[in-house]
Amino acid sequence: MKTILLDGLPLPFADGQTIMEAATEAGIFIPHLCHHPEFKPQGSCKLCTVKANGRYVSACTLPAKDGMEVENNSPDLNDKRRTLLQMLFVEGNHFCPSCEKSGNCMLQALAYELEMLTPHFEQFYPDRPVDASHPEVLLDFNRCILCELCVRASRDVDGKNVFALSGRGIRKHLIVNAESGRLADTDFSLADKAAQVCPVGVILQKRKGFAIPIGRRRYDVEPIAMQVECAPSRTSGEQES
Amino acid sequence: MQSAPFELETAAAGVPGLRRVAIDPVSRVEGHGKVTLLLDEHDRVQQVRLHIVEFRGFEKFIQGRPYWEVPVMVQRLCGICPVSHHLAAAKALDHVVGVDRLTASAEKLRRLMHYGQILQSHALHFFHLASPDLLFGFASDAGRRNIVGIAAAYPEVAKQGVLLRRFGQEVIRLTAGKRVHGTGAIPGGVNRAVSRAERDVLLGDIYQIVAWSRQAVHLVKRLHAADPALYDGFGTFRSNLLSLVGADGKLDFYDGRLRARDADGRLLVDEFPVRDYQELISEEVKAWSYMKFPFLTALGPQEGWYKVGPLARVQNCDSIATPLAEAERREFIDYGQGTLIHAPLAYHWARMIELLHTAETIKDLLHDDDLSTGELVHSGKRHHSGVGVIEAPRGTLIHHYRVDDDDLVTMCNLIVSTTHNNQPMNEAIRRVARRYLDGRQLSEGLLNHVEVAIRAFDPCLSCATHALGRMPLQIELLDAAGQVIDRLSSPA
Numbered sequence: 001m002k003t004i005l006l007d008g009l010p011l012p013f014a015d016g017q018t019i020m021e022a023a024t025e026a027g028i029f030i031p032h033l034c035h036h037p038e039f040k041p042q043g044s045c046k047l048c049t050v051k052a053n054g055r056y057v058s059a060c061t062l063p064a065k066d067g068m069e070v071e072n073n074s075p076d077l078n079d080k081r082r083t084l085l086q087m088l089f090v091e092g093n094h095f096c097p098s099c100e101k102s103g104n105c106m107l108q109a110l111a112y113e114l115e116m117l118t119p120h121f122e123q124f125y126p127d128r129p130v131d132a133s134h135p136e137v138l139l140d141f142n143r144c145i146l147c148e149l150c151v152r153a154s155r156d157v158d159g160k161n162v163f164a165l166s167g168r169g170i171r172k173h174l175i176v177n178a179e180s181g182r183l184a185d186t187d188f189s190l191a192d193k194a195a196q197v198c199p200v201g202v203i204l205q206k207r208k209g210f211a212i213p214i215g216r217r218r219y220d221v222e223p224i225a226m227q228v229e230c231a232p233s234r235t236s237g238e239q240e241s
Numbered sequence: 242m243q244s245a246p247f248e249l250e251t252a253a254a255g256v257p258g259l260r261r262v263a264i265d266p267v268s269r270v271e272g273h274g275k276v277t278l279l280l281d282e283h284d285r286v287q288q289v290r291l292h293i294v295e296f297r298g299f300e301k302f303i304q305g306r307p308y309w310e311v312p313v314m315v316q317r318l319c320g321i322c323p324v325s326h327h328l329a330a331a332k333a334l335d336h337v338v339g340v341d342r343l344t345a346s347a348e349k350l351r352r353l354m355h356y357g358q359i360l361q362s363h364a365l366h367f368f369h370l371a372s373p374d375l376l377f378g379f380a381s382d383a384g385r386r387n388i389v390g391i392a393a394a395y396p397e398v399a400k401q402g403v404l405l406r407r408f409g410q411e412v413i414r415l416t417a418g419k420r421v422h423g424t425g426a427i428p429g430g431v432n433r434a435v436s437r438a439e440r441d442v443l444l445g446d447i448y449q450i451v452a453w454s455r456q457a458v459h460l461v462k463r464l465h466a467a468d469p470a471l472y473d474g475f476g477t478f479r480s481n482l483l484s485l486v487g488a489d490g491k492l493d494f495y496d497g498r499l500r501a502r503d504a505d506g507r508l509l510v511d512e513f514p515v516r517d518y519q520e521l522i523s524e525e526v527k528a529w530s531y532m533k534f535p536f537l538t539a540l541g542p543q544e545g546w547y548k549v550g551p552l553a554r555v556q557n558c559d560s561i562a563t564p565l566a567e568a569e570r571r572e573f574i575d576y577g578q579g580t581l582i583h584a585p586l587a588y589h590w591a592r593m594i595e596l597l598h599t600a601e602t603i604k605d606l607l608h609d610d611d612l613s614t615g616e617l618v619h620s621g622k623r624h625h626s627g628v629g630v631i632e633a634p635r636g637t638l639i640h641h642y643r644v645d646d647d648d649l650v651t652m653c654n655l656i657v658s659t660t661h662n663n664q665p666m667n668e669a670i671r672r673v674a675r676r677y678l679d680g681r682q683l684s685e686g687l688l689n690h691v692e693v694a695i696r697a698f699d700p701c702l703s704c705a706t707h708a709l710g711r712m713p714l715q716i717e718l719l720d721a722a723g724q725v726i727d728r729l730s731s732p733a
Binding site: 097098099100129130132133138206207208209210211212213214215 | 305306307309310312313314317417418419422424432433618649
């Protein structure tokens with residue numbers, strides 16, 4: 001059987017599996033944000049960066065190879081991941097204390113997991129008005145981390161192409177596929193897969209807010225590193241949806 | 242003790258020929274406070290200006306946010322009484338989601354949360370922040386005048402204060418999910434019940450809590466009895482009173498209608514519905530302060546200002562529903578010999594009567610099975626605005642929101658307890674400064690006395706909190722030309 005060596009532990013894998021898939025099947029956590037087991041990987045967030053045979057690579061996109069030595073849970077990699085998280089936090093407006101996604105948010109859960117204690121970098125404080133036009137769903141762009149999960153879900157599962165990223169570099173941002181730019185003017189529905197996959201607090205069912213109390217939210221129940229077998233849309237804690 | 246009613250020397254701005262004394266606290270977590278004393282040519286305190294950065298823009302940046310986020314966001318206004326903001330916002334938004342009456346379980350759970358909050362906040366206010374002044378004396382060694390000093394000299398008092406607060410915070414944790422800044426109240430109800438087992442844990446302690454609360458009232462009474470001249474006269478001024486009053490005129494911190502009395506105790510307003518608060522209260526803006534000056538519109542800014550908080554509530558209500566606190570209320574009222582008690586230091590006495598009432602109420606609530614079963618949330622026909630009024634530890638708290646068709650907040654108006662007490666605090670400081678400022682010399686004694694006066698109303702100001710072993714104040718004495726002629730800083 002072909003195996004990789006993940007932090008010294010031999011893990012079997014099937015042909016075509018990525019490092020991330022091999023690790024997940026073995027119940028080993030590799031931090032990630034844009035990866036979702038139900039979608040084709042895109043390797044944009046770089047949180048899953050590991051060292052494979054001495055090179056920094058994305059675990060979610062690199063196919064495993066027999067005998068590959070992979071470093072995952074090391075101070076060096078976790079330092080880099082923490083820095084990536086800090087950059088994500090300052091680039092948007094992530095105010096966990098009043099965010100209804102708190103406790104259900106992957107970004108927050110990873111920040112706890114990787115012991116991010118400060119933002120470190122200067123806050124950008126971007127001005128991003130929310131889109132509350134849709135009767136059932138609120139879009140709070142302040143928290144977008146550009147993972148494109150909603151883009152992929154709407155395009156590949158819902159067949160609607162409601163979301164896309166626009167702009168380049170620091171001006172890259174999430175847009176809605178309507179001439180008005182408003183979600184209400186698309187065929188988006190709360191039942192769409194795209195409404196269920198946001199790992200942070202951008203796509204929110206309206207009027208739910210804090211209905212689930214502290215202590216019963218997904219990452220209150222177990223830290224993110226203990227939930228490797230769950231896809232983000234299948235939860236062990238209660239969630240709004 | 243009596244003063245000419247309602248003379249407002251603090252109202253004017255830009256009076257020529259006055260020297261200025263500025264007491265400028267170093268900025269701390271809760272904001273920045275500063276006291277300026279304006280002297281006339283005879284070095285007599287003519288005016289007082291208490292400058293406070295009060296709510297830090299919440300009214301503005303809540304605009305454009307979804308309404309269901311508001312109770313959790315606005316509670317960040319305060320780390321001592323966040324539950325009050327949390328609940329006032331939730332009460333306002335109950336109306337937005339069409340709920341005029343909560344389920345019995347939801348109302349009792351919110352009430353339990355709120356009474357737990359008042360218990361912990363009153364314990365903090367009295368034991369941790371005010372008792373060092375009262376037990377050691379206003380001018381005693383600042384290094385000792387704090388809760389650590391109390392623990393050394395009066396270990397039983399300190400222990401009771403700490404454990405009373407701890408109990409209140411535990412009540413909050415079980416109803417809101419966290420001791421500070423939880424999420425229990427949501428528009429239309431609450432998101433959690435309190436289990437039978439959790440109630441049993443609290444019931445195991447509540448009888449001790451009631452007993453300690455009773456001892457706290459007795460402690461304050463002994464302090465008054467030991468030096469009645471000081472306790473009755475320190476910073477004393479007359480004013481109107483305002484508070485919520487519950488059904489049948491009973492003391493109620495969670496809900497009710499507004500009642501105001503004049504300085505002699507005559508009813509000015511009664512049974513006033515809170516949703517119409519804007520018809521009752523106006524706010525005056527002054528160029529020298531970030532904090533507005535509310536007043537009863539019918540009486541105008543000169544005569545319409547009022548006290549809120551324990552001293553107002555305990556004298557505004559007709560009775561208290563719990564027996565031990567009611568007995569203490571009667572004794573308190575009797576102390577006034579038929580007139581209202583206006584002494585700022587009597588706030589602490591009234592505060593401890595309220596502490597006892599919260600302990601008794603929590604005891605009664607914990608026996609109620611509605612806390613553990615029943616519907617928690619209701620909804621009804623949507624409205625576009627809501628007003629929520631609650632009695633926060635330091636006084637009446639008003640939250641008012643308007644929400645658009647897309648569920649976003651378009652307007653927010655908050656009148657917090659400290660704002661209601663703005664003019665009273667200015668007035669108390671002026672009385673104290675007149676009594677204790679010695680010519681052109683600034684002294685630590687003066688600072689201490691000004692702090693004690695502020696702290697009777699409110700411990701949340703930077704300038705009113707005790708730093709351990711250090712007074713966080715800086716004072717400058719300026720002449721009429723703006724030149725610094727004296728400066729006093731606390732040692733680092």
